[in-house]
Amino acid sequence: MRAMLTGAAIGAVMGGLAVGVSAFAWPEASPADARTETYRQLDLFAEVLARARADYVTDFDEAEAIEAAINGMLGSLDPHSSYLSPEDFEAMQVQTSGEYGGLGIEVTMEEGFVKVVTPMDDTPASRAGLESGDLLTAINGNPIVGLNIDDAVKDMRGPPGTEIIVTVLREGQEAFDVTLKREVIRPDSVDWEVKADDIAYFRISTFNERTTELLEKAIAEASRQIDGRPAGIVLDLRNNGGGLLEQAISVSDKFLSGGEVVSTIGRRPSDIARYNARNGEVFKSIPMVVLINNGSASASEIVAGALQDRSRATILGTTSFGKGSVQTVIPLGADRGAIRLTTSRYYTPSGRSIQATGIEPDLEIVQSRVTEDQLEKIRRYSEADLPHALTNEEGAERRMPHMPDEQPPEDYDGDDYQLDRAIEIIHGGQLTAAGQNPNAG
Incomplete structure (x- = not known):
């Protein structure tokens, strides 16, 4: 069995009903x-x-x-539980291994349509301009309504070099078709670059079996290029839809020296666990900024939450997706596939659940200017709005949309405002060695 922090969503919103009875109660x-x-x-x-x-x-x-029927039963439990046919189970194993044929998008289901969680970097989906929040309503002219998420994903995958037409519904626009050519998706889940001569920038796009290995190589190469210790670290988890639990833990471990990373609690004793970092960390005491947005989900939220709670990094961007549950893939035997079942919730080192609420950044800075009318769209793109989403057991709710603390100036002509601000903050000495804003209350 393998613990997963990403999954597909299907179903309808579940409500609650409470009835008070004073004079009579049904026997248990x-x-x-x-x-x-x-x-x-x-x-x-x-x-x-x-x-x-x-x-x-x-x-x-x-x-x-x-x-x-099986999928309907599992889908009624929560958005991330589902049945995997033998073919789907094999495809999932291929995907988590870091190579498969397709378009390069993390997706979920919403109101019968496939919803783009995030397009992966440098894939047919990202190059075609698909965006987080887009709804895919048809594949090769065939409506998606009526398909479950696994069938829809199966239709989007295929031999490299073959073309596929998806119909896209984007808020404020008429539906339009996009033609994409399938490729072997072998995402280098880690990219790196030295910014402004002395900032080590690491971009993690997903958490598959190769992520920690690739991060270790990126850290070594960045150290050689800088010829020593960088002035600061930027870890970019924006639009990272999640992945493997063990990879989230091992990535966090790189930037922590001992102490808790995350804990999980489920119904069975085996689902109750506390995961700690080992002693020793890379770039110790160097200021660090983690970039997140509403496309940062599951495994990326574990990393951001651990570094935030442990005061190792300042979190910059916008509130994350809010998926605070762990799925276990349970094989059902030869030729019977598997089930992906939500088996536990996870908690950050301070003991908080981010289910349905997300990680709130220390510095709320948006990537592009937003208007009051756009705030509602931002709110709707979160775990809390998925059909049958688990509620936050602590009773916390996602903060309602509001005008962000900081927006790009109207004359800003750069490519990445959040990254530019992270570099400015590090160079401006606005972070302590632990990564926190010294002027914060």
């Missing part, structure tokens, strides 16, 4: 009663399937119908 059902009810419901399912087999207007694939 015994375990035997609960089992009897479960068997009754399974009999009901078998009867419905038999009726459909006998009376439906045409023949249908019963295996596909049962698979859809």
